[in-house]
Amino acid sequence: MNKHLIHFLILFLSISSGIFAQKKISILGDSYSTFYGYVIPAGNACWYGVPGEKKENDVKQVEETWWYRFIDEHGYKLECNNSYSGATICHTGYDKADFSDRSFVTRMDSLGNPDIIFIFGGTNDSWAGSPIGxxxxxNWTKADLYNFRPAFCYLLDHITRSYPNARVYNLMNTELSEDITNSINEICSHYGITNIRLRDIDKQWGHPSVKGMKSISEQVWTVVSQ
Structure with missing residues (x-):
């Protein structure tokens, strides 16, 4: 074979491998994105797939989760799933408890080196009635971060600065309070973050069913693929 042709083929394969390299996805989430054995750190509380726990929800396999479907069907690679069941974005959890050990703003530095980041939270802030702020x-203080709006602002500011090469998407659940919904829309707009406002998600026990998970994956792909 002609040596010039060999050099061309080597160059072509090198370029092609770079173009078609799997993009890495990290998730910063709550129970909707958990599955036992698939979250980092491993000690994060999970809602789906916990051995011995029976829930009125038909999601039984990790392959049925929205994020696994998305990654598997579209050729991505999971970098890190830092999801924690029951976690709020701000530091205030249920019954006004201090959730600073699990909040989104506490976990936001532990996402690896992703090409794409999905933030999927706000549900527990809404359900817990966390202070809106x-x-x-x-100029945030720790006290500010016990309120939803300052905490979500801080989260997006930090994410965009700490992961400058990643595309960031926010996923917004259905049936959130009006304050949380409007706040997420406005803050995402301020930081130029694409907010994927989910619609018509089938749920069982307040959590996406197999049908709901499939719908989330499809709705996310509709936006990401554009």
């Missing part, structure tokens, strides 16, 4: 885009 005010829109605050700088």
């Amino acid at each position: 005010h829109f605050q885009y700088e």
Whole structure:
């Protein structure tokens, strides 16, 4: 074979491997994105797939989760799934308990080196009635982060600065409070983050069913593929 042709083929394969390299996805989430044995750190509380726990929900296999479907069907690679069941974005959890050990803003530095980040939270802030606070885009104190709006602002500010090469998407659940829904929309717009507002998600026990998981994956792909 002509040596020039060999060099061309080597160059072509090198370029092609770079173009078609699997993009890595990291998830910062709550129970909707958990599955036992598939979260990092492993000690994060899970809602789906916990051995010995029976729930009125038909999601039984990790392959049925929205994120596994998305990654498997579209050729991505999982970098890190840092999801924690019951976690709020801010530091205030259920019954006004201090959730700073599991909040999104506490876990946001542990996402590896992803090409794409999916943030999927706000559900527990809504369900727990966490303090809404005010829109605050700088000069945060720890006290500020016990309120949803300052915490979500801080989260997106930090994510965009800490992962400058990653595409960031926010996934917004259905049936959230009006304050949480409107706040997420406004804060995502401020930071230029694409907010994927999910619709018509089938749920069992307040959590996506197999049908709901499939719908989430499809809705996310509709946006990401554009």
